[in-house]
Amino acid sequence: MSEPKTTVRCTVNGQAVQADVVPRMSLADMLREEAGLTGTHLGCEHGVCGACTIIVNGAPVRSCLMFAVQAEGAEVRTVEGLADGETLSPLQRAFWEKHGLQCGFCTPGFLMLATWMLEQPEPVTEERLRHVLSSNLCRCTGYTNIVRAVTAAAKEMGKWAESAAA
Amino acid sequence: MGGIGRSVTRLEDPPLLRGQGRFAADIRFPGELHMRVVRSPIAHGRIEQIDIADALDCPGVVAVWTGADVAEIPPIDFRQMRIPGLGDYRQPILAQGMVRYVGEPVALVIAETPYQAEDAAELVFADIEELEPVMTAVQPLGEFAPGLTTEAGVVRKSYGDLAAAFEAAAHVFELEFAIGRHTGVPMETRGAIGFWNAEQERLEMHGASKVPHANRLAIAKMLDLPPEQLHLFEGHVGGGFGIRGEVYPEDVLVCLAALRLRRPVKWIEDRKEHLLAANHSRDQHHRIRAAVDAQGVVLGLEDEFFVDQGGYVRTHASTVTDLTAGMLPGPYHIPAFAAAGHIRLTNKTPAGTYRAPGRYEGTFVRERLMDAIADRLGIDRVEIRRRNLIPAEAIPFKRGLDALGTEVVYDAADFAGLLAKLEASVDLPALRESLAARRAAGEQVGLGLAYFVEKSGLGPFDDVILSIAATGRVEIVTGAASVGQGVETVMAQVAASVLGVAHTDCTVVHGQTDRIARGMGAFASRVTVMTGAAVSMAAETLKDRLRARAALLLQADATGLVFEGGLIRAGEASVPLGEAAAACAAEDGTPLLTAEASFTTDHMTYPYGVHLAVLRVDAETFGMVVERFVVAFDVGRSVNPMLVEGQIHGGAAQGIGGALFEEFIYSADGQPLSASFADYLLPTLNEVPMVEALVLEDAPSPINPLGVKGAGEGGITAAGAAIAAAVEDALQGRVSITRLPITPGRLRILHLN
Numbered sequence: 001m002s003e004p005k006t007t008v009r010c011t012v013n014g015q016a017v018q019a020d021v022v023p024r025m026s027l028a029d030m031l032r033e034e035a036g037l038t039g040t041h042l043g044c045e046h047g048v049c050g051a052c053t054i055i056v057n058g059a060p061v062r063s064c065l066m067f068a069v070q071a072e073g074a075e076v077r078t079v080e081g082l083a084d085g086e087t088l089s090p091l092q093r094a095f096w097e098k099h100g101l102q103c104g105f106c107t108p109g110f111l112m113l114a115t116w117m118l119e120q121p122e123p124v125t126e127e128r129l130r131h132v133l134s135s136n137l138c139r140c141t142g143y144t145n146i147v148r149a150v151t152a153a154a155k156e157m158g159k160w161a162e163s164a165a166a
Numbered sequence: 167m168g169g170i171g172r173s174v175t176r177l178e179d180p181p182l183l184r185g186q187g188r189f190a191a192d193i194r195f196p197g198e199l200h201m202r203v204v205r206s207p208i209a210h211g212r213i214e215q216i217d218i219a220d221a222l223d224c225p226g227v228v229a230v231w232t233g234a235d236v237a238e239i240p241p242i243d244f245r246q247m248r249i250p251g252l253g254d255y256r257q258p259i260l261a262q263g264m265v266r267y268v269g270e271p272v273a274l275v276i277a278e279t280p281y282q283a284e285d286a287a288e289l290v291f292a293d294i295e296e297l298e299p300v301m302t303a304v305q306p307l308g309e310f311a312p313g314l315t316t317e318a319g320v321v322r323k324s325y326g327d328l329a330a331a332f333e334a335a336a337h338v339f340e341l342e343f344a345i346g347r348h349t350g351v352p353m354e355t356r357g358a359i360g361f362w363n364a365e366q367e368r369l370e371m372h373g374a375s376k377v378p379h380a381n382r383l384a385i386a387k388m389l390d391l392p393p394e395q396l397h398l399f400e401g402h403v404g405g406g407f408g409i410r411g412e413v414y415p416e417d418v419l420v421c422l423a424a425l426r427l428r429r430p431v432k433w434i435e436d437r438k439e440h441l442l443a444a445n446h447s448r449d450q451h452h453r454i455r456a457a458v459d460a461q462g463v464v465l466g467l468e469d470e471f472f473v474d475q476g477g478y479v480r481t482h483a484s485t486v487t488d489l490t491a492g493m494l495p496g497p498y499h500i501p502a503f504a505a506a507g508h509i510r511l512t513n514k515t516p517a518g519t520y521r522a523p524g525r526y527e528g529t530f531v532r533e534r535l536m537d538a539i540a541d542r543l544g545i546d547r548v549e550i551r552r553r554n555l556i557p558a559e560a561i562p563f564k565r566g567l568d569a570l571g572t573e574v575v576y577d578a579a580d581f582a583g584l585l586a587k588l589e590a591s592v593d594l595p596a597l598r599e600s601l602a603a604r605r606a607a608g609e610q611v612g613l614g615l616a617y618f619v620e621k622s623g624l625g626p627f628d629d630v631i632l633s634i635a636a637t638g639r640v641e642i643v644t645g646a647a648s649v650g651q652g653v654e655t656v657m658a659q660v661a662a663s664v665l666g667v668a669h670t671d672c673t674v675v676h677g678q679t680d681r682i683a684r685g686m687g688a689f690a691s692r693v694t695v696m697t698g699a700a701v702s703m704a705a706e707t708l709k710d711r712l713r714a715r716a717a718l719l720l721q722a723d724a725t726g727l728v729f730e731g732g733l734i735r736a737g738e739a740s741v742p743l744g745e746a747a748a749a750c751a752a753e754d755g756t757p758l759l760t761a762e763a764s765f766t767t768d769h770m771t772y773p774y775g776v777h778l779a780v781l782r783v784d785a786e787t788f789g790m791v792v793e794r795f796v797v798a799f800d801v802g803r804s805v806n807p808m809l810v811e812g813q814i815h816g817g818a819a820q821g822i823g824g825a826l827f828e829e830f831i832y833s834a835d836g837q838p839l840s841a842s843f844a845d846y847l848l849p850t851l852n853e854v855p856m857v858e859a860l861v862l863e864d865a866p867s868p869i870n871p872l873g874v875k876g877a878g879e880g881g882i883t884a885a886g887a888a889i890a891a892a893v894e895d896a897l898q899g900r901v902s903i904t905r906l907p908i909t910p911g912r913l914r915i916l917h918l919n
Contacts, residue, residue: 002225022281032191037185038185038189038191039185040185041189041353043353043354043404043437044437044842044843045436046842049843051353078185079183079184083184088180095183096175099175099808101179101182101183102650102812103353103354105187105352105353105354106353107183111183130852134850134852137353138353139352140353140816141819142814142816142817142818142819142881143819143851144857145815147856
C-alpha cells in the first residue's frame with residue numbers, strides 16, 4: 001500500500017513548483033528529489049549543521065526540519081537562485097576570492113544564511129556576523145576565510161559597520 | 167600566470183558556489199534502489215537469530231539480507247601497514263554470528279525508496295545474547311574469539327641505549343596521558359552507489375574517494391571479480407580527513423547488491439550512522455618515563471601506550487600505532503628511545519586514521535613532557551624546547567626509526583630558526599607581559615606553545631598522464647584524489663609553471679579508475695609532493711619536445727626559447743603552445759601530445775612547526791575561550807599560499823575541537839552517548855578565533871623536484887598540546903592537564919582537587 005500524497009505548490013527561486021509528496025517528506029528532500037535542486041545539502045538531518053539552510057518567506061530555515069507540505073504557498077530561495085545567470089552574487093564571488101570554501105558541502109548553507117543576513121536592514125558588524133554564522137558548521141575552513149568572505153561582501157554591498165571600540 | 171607561488175582562486179569553486187556540485191547523494195541512476203543498513207543496538211553479543219519476515223512484507227522492499235546471505239564474502243582486508251596477527255580481527259561486511267560494537271551492520275534492506283527502506287529496516291529484529299563488553303584499552307585483556315585475546319598486536323620501535331640514559335639521568339619523569347576518542351566528521355556523510363553497467367559489462371561504484379584505485383582492487387578481490395570488471399568514480403567529496411574513502415562494509419554491500427540485483431543500489435549514510443559506523447580515531451593512553459639531565463635535556467624516553475582500536479581492525483591495520491611510535495620524538499634530539507604500542511580491541515566503533523594520526527596524540531604526550539620538565543626544573547617553557555631541538559647542522563637527521571614502512575629522515579629543517587621567527591612574529595615577550603598584566607587584574611588567561619614535526623609525501627609512486635591539445639588546453643590525469651583540498655588548482659598551477667600557460671587552461675582529472683591504470687589517492691599529505699612532482703616531470707618532458715619543435719618552427723635557437731602566456735617565444739616571434747603541440751602530435755600520429763611520468767620515492771618529507779594558543783578560563787563556569795591561535799608551519803615551498811593557509815585554518819579548528827569539545831563517550835555497557843551533533847560537539851565560529859598562519863619556506867625538501875612538503879596536517883598536530891599548556895598557564899600551575907578533551911567539568915574537578 002503506498003502512502004497517500006499531498007500536492008504542494010510553492011515558488012522556488014521565482015519559479016512555480018508543484019509536487020506530489022508524502023506528508024512526512026522534508027522540504028529538503030522535496031527540493032532535492034522532486035525539484036532536482038541538489039544544491040541544498042543534508043549534513044545531519046537533525047537541525048544542527050545548517051548545510052540545508054534555505055530562505056523561506058524571507059527567513060532562514062533548516063530545510064531538513066521543515067516538511068514539504070509546510071511550504072505550501074511559500075516563496076523559497078535556494079543556492080541555485082543566488083547567481084544572476086553567469087554572474088555570481090557579490091557574496092558568492094567573495095567566497096571564491098577569499099577561499100571561503102574547501103570541500104564545498106556546507107557552502108550552500110553558509111551562502112544562504114549570509115545572504116539573508118546581508119539583506120536585513122541592520123548593518124553587519126563583526127559581532128553580528130560571528131553570532132549569526134555560528135549557527136552553521138564547517139569542517140574544512142576553520143571559519144577564518146568564511147568570515148573574511150562575508151566581511152568583504154558586506155563591505156562591497158555597503159552593509160559593513162565597524163564595531164564600537166571596546 | 168597562475169604558476170607556483172601564486173594565491174590564485176580555485177578551479178574547483180564555481181560549481182560548488184552555484185549548488186551544482188555532484189556529491190554522492192546527488193548522483194542518480196534511473197531505476198535506482200536504496201539500501202538501509204540495520205545496525206546492532208548491542209555492544210557485544212552473540213546473534214541468536216535475525217527476524218526479517220516483517221521487513222520483507224513491507225511495501226517497496228526488494229531484498230533483506232543478513233550475515234548468512236553474504237557469508238562467502240571475506241572480511242575487509244588491510245590497505246597498508248599489515249603486521250602479523252591482525253588478520254583475525256578484520257570486519258565482515260555483515261556480522262557473522264557476533265556483534266562487537268553498537269552500529270555494526272547486521273542486516274540490510276533494499277527498497278524502491280529510501281523512506282521505504284528505512285521503514286522496513288526498523289522491523290528487522292536481531293535477537294542478540296549480550297556479552298560483557300570491553301570498554302577501555304587499559305583494562306585486563308578479554309576474549310575476542312576463542313583463542314584470541316583483545317590485544318591484536320604490539321608495535322615496538324627503539325633506538326639508542328635507554329638503560330645508559332636512565333643511569334645518567336639527574337631527573338626521571340613518569341607521566342600518564344590520555345587523548346580522547348574523536349574523529350574527522352566530514353560535513354558530507356558517506357555514500358556509495360553500486361551500478362551494474364550492462365553495456366560495458368562492468369560493475370561501477372560511484373561516490374568513491376581517497377583511494378579509488380586501492381579500493382577497486384580490494385572490492386574486486388572480495389567479490390571475486392577480475393579488477394578490469396570494476397571501476398570506481400569519484401565525484402565531489404564533502405571532506406575526508408582520513409576517515410572517508412577507506413573500504414567500509416557499506417561500499418562492498420552496494421557493489422554486491424548491484425551485482426546480484428542488476429539494478430543501481432544507492433546508500434547514503436545518515437549522521438547518526440556516521441558517528442556510529444565511520445572510523446573513530448585517537449583514544450590513546452600513554453605511560454611515559456623520561457631520563458633528563460640537570461639542564462633539562464632529555465637523554466632518553468620510554469613510552470608504553472595503548473590504542474583503543476574498537477570492535478575490529480580496519481583497513482589501516484597498524485598505521486596509527488606505527489605513526490605514533492615512529493614520530494613521537496618529534497623535533498628533539500633525544501638520544502635513546504623505546505616505544506611499545508598495544509593495539510587493543512574494545513567494543514566501540516572501529517578506529518582508523520584522522521588528520522595527523524598518531525602525531526596529534528604523540529605531540530600531546532611529548533610536548534606535555536617538555537612543559538612538565540620546564541616547570542619542575544624552573545626553566546622557561548620555550549627555553550626547554552630550544553635546549554632539546556635537533557640543531558640545524560645535524561640535518562639531514564636520521565631518526566633511527568621507521569614510519570609507514572619508510573626510514574624517518576628529517577630531510578630539511580631549521581627547528582630553532584622557526585621557533586625564533588614565531589617568537590618575533592607574535593612579539594612573545596610583549597605578549598607574555600600583556601597576559602601577566604591581565605592576570606594581575608584578575609583574569610585567568612594564559613599562553614601555550616607546542617612544537618610538532620609532520621610527515622608528508624608518502625610514496626612509493628604517483629603517475630600522471632599529461633596531454634596538450636591543439637587549442638593549447640592541458641589535461642592532467644592523475645591517480646590522486648580530491649577530498650576538497652584544492653588538488654585541481656594546485657596541479658594546474660604546477661603544470662602552468664612549467665609550460666607557461668594559465669592555470670585556468672589546465673583540466674585535472676582525478677579519482678577515475680578508468681582513466682589511469684594505477685594511483686595512490688589522497689592521504690598522508692601526499693598529493694602536492696607526489697602528484698605535484700609527477701606533473702612537473704611530465705610537463706618538463708613535453709616542454710623539451712615542444713622546445714625542439716618550436717625551434718624548428720621559429721627558426722630559432724632552442725635554448726633561448728621562452729614559454730609564457732600560452733606561447734613559445736623567440737624574441738618577437740612566437741608560436742602558440744597548442745600549435746607546437748599539434749605539430750608534435752602529428753609526428754606521433756596521435757590526436758594529442760601526451761607524456762606520462764611517474765615519480766617514485768622511498769622516503770617521506772617532514773614539514774614542521776609550532777602552535778601557539780592564548781586562552782581564557784572563565785572563573786565561574788570553567789568555560790574556555792581560545793582568544794588567539796597561531797600556527798607557524800614550514801612547508802618547504804607553497805604552491806598556493808592561500809590554500810596552504812586554508813589547510814592550516816581548518817586543521818587548527820579541528821585541533822581545537824579535539825582539545826576542548828569533541829569526544830565519543832560510551833556508557834559502561836557500551837552504548838554510545840555521542841551519536842548526534844547535539845552530543846558530539848564540533849566547534850562553531852563561536853569557538854574558533856581567526857587562525858593566524860605564519861607559513862615559512864625556509865626548508866625546502868631536497869627529495870622532490872618542487873621542494874614542497876605536504877601542508878594538509880600541520881594545522882592540527884600540536885593544537886591539543888598548545889591548548890593544554892595555555893590552560894595550565896591561565897590557571898598558573900594550579901592544574902596539570904594530562905587528558906584531552908579538557909571540558910569545563912573536568913577542569914573544574916581538577917581545580918577543586
